[in-house]
Amino acid sequence: MEDQAERLREIMKRKREGTVTAKNTVVKPNVKSGDKPRIITVTSGKGGVGKTNLSVNMALAFARIGKKVIVMDADLGLANVNVMLNMIPKYNLYHVIKKQKTIREILVETEYGISIVAGASGFSQIANLGEEDRKDFIRELDSLSNADIIIIDTSAGVSSNVLDFIAAADDAVIITTPEPTAITDAYGIIKIIATEYDSLDMGLKLVVNRARGAAEAKGVADRMIKIAGQFLNLNVDYLGFIYDDSAVPHAVLRQKPFMVEDPKCKASICVQHIVERMDRNKPGESRGFGAMLRRFFGRSQETT
Numbered sequence: 211m212e213d214q215a216e217r218l219r220e221i222m223k224r225k226r227e228g229t230v231t232a233k234n235t236v237v238k239p240n241v242k243s244g245d246k247p248r249i250i251t252v253t254s255g256k257g258g259v260g261k262t263n264l265s266v267n268m269a270l271a272f273a274r275i276g277k278k279v280i281v282m283d284a285d286l287g288l289a290n291v292n293v294m295l296n297m298i299p300k301y302n303l304y305h306v307i308k309k310q311k312t313i314r315e316i317l318v319e320t321e322y323g324i325s326i327v328a329g330a331s332g333f334s335q336i337a338n339l340g341e342e343d344r345k346d347f348i349r350e351l352d353s354l355s356n357a358d359i360i361i362i363d364t365s366a367g368v369s370s371n372v373l374d375f376i377a378a379a380d381d382a383v384i385i386t387t388p389e390p391t392a393i394t395d396a397y398g399i400i401k402i403i404a405t406e407y408d409s410l411d412m413g414l415k416l417v418v419n420r421a422r423g424a425a426e427a428k429g430v431a432d433r434m435i436k437i438a439g440q441f442l443n444l445n446v447d448y449l450g451f452i453y454d455d456s457a458v459p460h461a462v463l464r465q466k467p468f469m470v471e472d473p474k475c476k477a478s479i480c481v482q483h484i485v486e487r488m489d490r491n492k493p494g495e496s497r498g499f500g501a502m503l504r505r506f507f508g509r510s511q512e513t514t
């Protein structure tokens with residue numbers, strides 16, 4: 211396992227040297243010091259494990275405790291936050307990336323007290339943006355600084371985009387199910403994060419979705435946390451689990467968040483617990499929005 215991690219580190223290092231160039235421009239974040247939305251990135255190794263459901267329902271749970279929340283659909287291949295909410299926004303991230311609109315202009319309120327930035331589904335070219343475009347895009351997040359919390363629903367797996375969003379995050383939430391394939395892929399993404407950010411204090415958090423119970427989920431989490439600590443020297447926090455619950459696909463079919471459709475279902479209670487835990491463990495002063503921009507731009511230029 212150690213060998214494998216070592217090899218991966220090598221690959222990522224070479225990849226980074228190849229793609230992230232030295233021709234750096236100094237970017238000055240245009241953020242006032244009081245403005246610090248908490249950026250939460252939701253990601254996974256394997257697809258279909260529950261990222262979008264967690265992102266949207268977590269947003270609702272935060273809204274219920276009085277937070278101003280934005281969900282950004284950054285799954286640039288398979289965007290579906292708006293589908294889950296039965297909305298067809300006129301503009302989406304496609305227009306932002308094409309520089310036709312700003313993020314603020316495409317932000318839409320939902321009937322659930324949260325706002326969304328719709329993704330650009332089916333436009334695969336933007337799934338792999340060039341570095342400059344990615345920088346511009348992350349810079350655009352600057353304009354959302356009046357939110358308390360920005361939840362970024364990413365695509366599964368590792369692309370430069372996903373890594374940028376993880377770099378931008380105060381909390382990087384990794385979601386897996388108890389399935390061996392999902393666990394392996396989740397571990398894979400944790401490895402890559404460890405490779406990319408060994409000096410950074412990423413708030414890496416684990417959620418086990420579709421568990422049959424607390425014991426099963428805890429077993430999965432304990433194994434992953436132990437391996438990450440042993441082989442990658444990486445601290446991963448267990449945030450909690452979500453029951454495998456038929457209320458979830460039911461709500462998805464009705465294009466409503468399960469927190470709305472069935473606020474007392476097992477999955478809703480679990481998400482509430484996860485959000486309560488996150489709210490108790492706020493990122494430190496060094497984190498937050500300004501820090502996010504520094505981390506992001508620091509990633510490709512080593513200086514801020």
Ligand SMILES: Nc1ncnc2c1ncn2[C@@H]1O[C@H](COP(=O)(O)OP(=O)(O)O)[C@@H](O)[C@H]1O
Binds near residue numbers: 257421
């Ligand atoms: N806790 C759960 N219980 C039952 N089914 C779930 C649960 N979470 C997700 N699902 C199912 O998995 C599907 C994929 O979830 P989704 O949030 O779209 O995953 P992702 O965004 O990771 O691709 C959902 O449509 C739903 O049917």
Ligand SMILES: [Mg+2]
Binds near residue numbers: 261262263285288290
């Ligand atoms: Mg999704």
